Amino acid sequence: MAHDHPHDHDHAHQPHPFQPDLEEQPLTHYQVMTQAVGDLLIEKGVFSAEELRAMLEAIDAKSPAAGARMVARAWVDADFKARMLEDVNKAAAELGIDAGGIPIRAVENTGEVHNVIVCTLCSCYPRLLIGLPPDWYKSRSYRSRTVREPRKVLAEFGTTIPEDVEVRVHDSTADLRYMVLPARPAGTEGWDEEALADLVSRDCMIGVTLPKSPGV
Amino acid sequence: MSARFAVGDSVTVRAAFPPGHVRTPFFVRGKTGRVTRVLGPYRNPEELAYGRSGEPALPLYRVLFRTAELWDDYAGAPGDTTVVDIYENWLEGP
Numbered sequence: 001m002a003h004d005h006p007h008d009h010d011h012a013h014q015p016h017p018f019q020p021d022l023e024e025q026p027l028t029h030y031q032v033m034t035q036a037v038g039d040l041l042i043e044k045g046v047f048s049a050e051e052l053r054a055m056l057e058a059i060d061a062k063s064p065a066a067g068a069r070m071v072a073r074a075w076v077d078a079d080f081k082a083r084m085l086e087d088v089n090k091a092a093a094e095l096g097i098d099a100g101g102i103p104i105r106a107v108e109n110t111g112e113v114h115n116v117i118v119c120t121l122c123s124c125y126p127r128l129l130i131g132l133p134p135d136w137y138k139s140r141s142y143r144s145r146t147v148r149e150p151r152k153v154l155a156e157f158g159t160t161i162p163e164d165v166e167v168r169v170h171d172s173t174a175d176l177r178y179m180v181l182p183a184r185p186a187g188t189e190g191w192d193e194e195a196l197a198d199l200v201s202r203d204c205m206i207g208v209t210l211p212k213s214p215g216v
Numbered sequence: 217m218s219a220r221f222a223v224g225d226s227v228t229v230r231a232a233f234p235p236g237h238v239r240t241p242f243f244v245r246g247k248t249g250r251v252t253r254v255l256g257p258y259r260n261p262e263e264l265a266y267g268r269s270g271e272p273a274l275p276l277y278r279v280l281f282r283t284a285e286l287w288d289d290y291a292g293a294p295g296d297t298t299v300v301d302i303y304e305n306w307l308e309g310p
Binding site: 120121147148149150151152163164165166167168169170171172173174175176 | 241276298
């Protein structure tokens, strides 16, 4: 920045560290390609800039709340749970939730099995049901270590699974997406669905934590 | 295409290392597991990745492995398991 005010004061002009804006980083190959393809599709009239913006807004607006509603319903309705374990997308439609066209399956935590989801090859994730994935889910560290030393990874999330409970890691390598149906916490007998859904976090539907306990 | 394997079948993942886009993780290649679900036909991602049709579709399976058999020095519990979705062209019978 230009420094042209009169020097009648003696403050020291020490440069201070600052965080560069994103725009100051060099663009990566894929950023350039993404921008170029987007611009071309708009220019050719495949979709408009407004349609692109609206789609991004819709994707950003997805949240774990939809998944949490499904989990709460499954906890109070055994028939719904059975349908959800068979086909999450169909069960979601029953609750007026659009889980998209990519098939999603739920895997159930029980007293014998604790499930955790990872995508070692990229970052597959049931976005339309539980929102955008956290950055750590996409990290090389989570993706490589969860298959290699799942109990250590879970412990870093504060989750200790007893040795006699099977830790089952699901690697979403192909056309399906997975979510965990956590076990209903003790002490929630008689709770309504809304109160139950509040106990269900994004992370417990990935399987790195358990649902909150009542009163915590 | 009808599925060659059924739930409960023992299957071994081919120990192949072809170049290009492959969706079978390295850590299960050459390993033996058990089919827990037949997911149905899905277009071949190794073809789709190059703009081809991916047809004929391939049966896709959920295959469960004992995690201790995937990693020599696995430090978790002996009962721990890993489930991977694998296309039929990567699987061999016993």
